[in-house]
Amino acid sequence: MADIQIAKKGEASQTFPEGITAGEAVKALCSNKERKQTLAVRVGEDLLDLSASLMADAEFELITADSSEGLDILRHSSSHIMAQAILEIFGADGIKVAIGPSTADGFYYDFDRQEPFSPEDFEAIEKKVKEIAAAALPFEREVMPRSKAIEYFTERGEVYKVELLNEIEDDTVSLYRQGDFVDLCRGPHLPHSGWVRAFKMIRLAGAYWRGDEKNPMLQRMYGTAFFDPKALKKYLHQLEEAKKRDHRKLGKELELFTINDQVGPGLILWQPKGALARKLIEDYWKEEHYRNSYELLYTPHIAKRDLWATSGHLDFYAEDMFSSMDVDDVSYQLKPMNCPFHIGIYKTKKRSYREFPIRWCELGTVYRYERTGALQGLMRVRGFTQDDAHIFCLPEQLEDEIFNIIDLNLHVLKTFGFTEYNIYLSTRPDKFVGSEENWAKATEALKRALEKKGLDYEVDPGEGVFYGPKIDIKIKDVLGRSWQCSTIQVDFNLPERFQMSYTGEDGKDHQPIMIHRALMGSLERFFGILIEHYAGAFPLWMAPVQAKILNITDAQLDYTESAFKELRQAGVRIEKDTRNEKLNYKIREAQLAKIPYMLIIGDKEVEEQTVTVRLRDGKNLPPMSVSDFAEMIHAESQGSISPQ
RNA sequence: GCUCACGUAGCUCAGGAGGUAGAGCACUUCCUUGGUAAGGAAGAGGUCACCGGUUCAAAUCCGGUCGUGAGCUCCA
Numbered sequence: 193m194a195d196i197q198i199a200k201k202g203e204a205s206q207t208f209p210e211g212i213t214a215g216e217a218v219k220a221l222c223s224n225k226e227r228k229q230t231l232a233v234r235v236g237e238d239l240l241d242l243s244a245s246l247m248a249d250a251e252f253e254l255i256t257a258d259s260s261e262g263l264d265i266l267r268h269s270s271s272h273i274m275a276q277a278i279l280e281i282f283g284a285d286g287i288k289v290a291i292g293p294s295t296a297d298g299f300y301y302d303f304d305r306q307e308p309f310s311p312e313d314f315e316a317i318e319k320k321v322k323e324i325a326a327a328a329l330p331f332e333r334e335v336m337p338r339s340k341a342i343e344y345f346t347e348r349g350e351v352y353k354v355e356l357l358n359e360i361e362d363d364t365v366s367l368y369r370q371g372d373f374v375d376l377c378r379g380p381h382l383p384h385s386g387w388v389r390a391f392k393m394i395r396l397a398g399a400y401w402r403g404d405e406k407n408p409m410l411q412r413m414y415g416t417a418f419f420d421p422k423a424l425k426k427y428l429h430q431l432e433e434a435k436k437r438d439h440r441k442l443g444k445e446l447e448l449f450t451i452n453d454q455v456g457p458g459l460i461l462w463q464p465k466g467a468l469a470r471k472l473i474e475d476y477w478k479e480e481h482y483r484n485s486y487e488l489l490y491t492p493h494i495a496k497r498d499l500w501a502t503s504g505h506l507d508f509y510a511e512d513m514f515s516s517m518d519v520d521d522v523s524y525q526l527k528p529m530n531c532p533f534h535i536g537i538y539k540t541k542k543r544s545y546r547e548f549p550i551r552w553c554e555l556g557t558v559y560r561y562e563r564t565g566a567l568q569g570l571m572r573v574r575g576f577t578q579d580d581a582h583i584f585c586l587p588e589q590l591e592d593e594i595f596n597i598i599d600l601n602l603h604v605l606k607t608f609g610f611t612e613y614n615i616y617l618s619t620r621p622d623k624f625v626g627s628e629e630n631w632a633k634a635t636e637a638l639k640r641a642l643e644k645k646g647l648d649y650e651v652d653p654g655e656g657v658f659y660g661p662k663i664d665i666k667i668k669d670v671l672g673r674s675w676q677c678s679t680i681q682v683d684f685n686l687p688e689r690f691q692m693s694y695t696g697e698d699g700k701d702h703q704p705i706m707i708h709r710a711l712m713g714s715l716e717r718f719f720g721i722l723i724e725h726y727a728g729a730f731p732l733w734m735a736p737v738q739a740k741i742l743n744i745t746d747a748q749l750d751y752t753e754s755a756f757k758e759l760r761q762a763g764v765r766i767e768k769d770t771r772n773e774k775l776n777y778k779i780r781e782a783q784l785a786k787i788p789y790m791l792i793i794g795d796k797e798v799e800e801q802t803v804t805v806r807l808r809d810g811k812n813l814p815p816m817s818v819s820d821f822a823e824m825i826h827a828e829s830q831g832s833i834s835p836q
Numbered sequence: 837g838c839u840c841a842c843g844u845a846g847c848u849c850a851g852g853a854g855g856u857a858g859a860g861c862a863c864u865u866c867c868u869u870g871g872u873a874a875g876g877a878a879g880a881g882g883u884c885a886c887c888g889g890u891u892c893a894a895a896u897c898c899g900g901u902c903g904u905g906a907g908c909u910c911c912a
Contacts, residue, residue, distance in 0.1 A: 310840090395906060398907060400908055403909070404907065404909085405838055414906095440904095444847075453903055455906095510912080560912090562910080563837050563838095565837065565908080566837090566908090566909080681912095745867075746869065772868080773875090776873060777874055778872095779872050780873035784873080794874070804871085804872090806872060
């Protein structure tokens, strides 16, 4: 057997016999302390577990429990352990196993079983997993010819594994065994099951085999695992926090919006409080656009179906559109997008290059058919309002326009409290319209704009829409969840389809560059995200009710009434609660309604012509006059929506 | 659309092994006029999502429809 040279990265190598396991090499080359934290090693691009044999010279890095790769390995192994537990509890006879990968938050494993699992089974599964963890069963890797593995799984009736094996191109495959559970798996895995110290079943749901709805529906069991029980506790706490912030729950409690069976699923009814918040958002949006040299448009909700044939929507998106309706024997269609209307306005006259860039924006309500199963609160609806805009410009203006859009975009997001985001640049897909040259130029312009703004971004190769490259911005909310709202897309398709043109400097006709962009995406969805981001406690500038006056007894009714009128006059969004209830009761209600300020009026305040101000967090400000309060509110609201 | 679960008063939920329903909050009225998160009493409110079937009898069992949730799929 030949000798090989192995080294810990950055350190001197030692000679070992070929076939030595990674674990033995780590033991020889690393300190005890390091070894104890090591789950696997990275050699080049590959992650190997400690039981893997090293067959050539290698330099390795340690993958320890405190790394994200380590957590991934833990969860992947936990899915195997969960599968083992489930087979032990329910018997392997009636169950076929499918796949069990790790995910961003944990892992899942898919099972094919006649009888449904139920959440009541979770406790027993968790208990069994604990037993398996306590037994510290080693994960044993076995490499065998593919044909032998096929034979092995065929014998056991594991048809899904056989299907996977038949598609693997390598001659040899690896199997992992812990206890009696054997699974086809690339690995790497934990050294032994004892590493699983914090395990929790999360939920179960149906999932098609390989995500294809023609395939059988399997039962997907979701779980999560952590090295540290405290981290699990924190994660579960976060799930609860997300539940508390659920915009559907808060939307109901705060009377922001409702969805009504009789009206139809996926259609939002904005209640007064929600409608007012929306108005504030829209007002801000419009002012910001006006300041940035956009012009506002309004367009109708329906149009002749032919328009959508010209635009290409019927070819590409017919399935996502509502069915047509006949009006005087002509077919009409609810709009799924605003762009053809804006193009209609563009075409009202002959355009000159001197007019460019043309920047048109609209809060345009569109209707898209979403499958019933996809609908969710405000996040996924059938009728929604896009904060849409279309920019028509010259090729040489593209980069500047993109730059300005990004600038405005990030400013608007910041005003709403989103300062963390990931940016993605999607490039030309396999199927595309327009010339390769134009694609390259446009993509380059997007890139340069991002770089000029000093922004980090990731390239999503081939992920562009067929009509042009795009930039997507995903914001992070206060719980660290990502939401894609903003998108900036270059379009080579519509100008062509609608034969748009302008007269250039040379007196000839040219085709304009068209940019679509949305900052919030859908107002409905964005509002849902805001509700969850702020847990319903909106910042002052967009709070539908900024303050509520609470009188202590009927004796202060007159003063309460005059303070109320004065504040309304002063433009403060004020309400009053003059019911015959105790102060405690009124405070509780205002607090639950997440109103930023409570103004308390008792005999003392009447006498001194002041109000006592209570904040949402329970603290009090010193008594102040009504006009001082109005001024304070205005100053504070203005501060948070400073213009760009 | 698919799988599973769920649908009882405005809201949050209990109950119901088949004999036409209950709590708390909210609402109305009365008492109480009380300084920083629920004062008291009374009253009103539901053909138990809808449609069909089984049954002497269905809110309860069965089937379908609609809606909601979790996920799959989809997301121009």
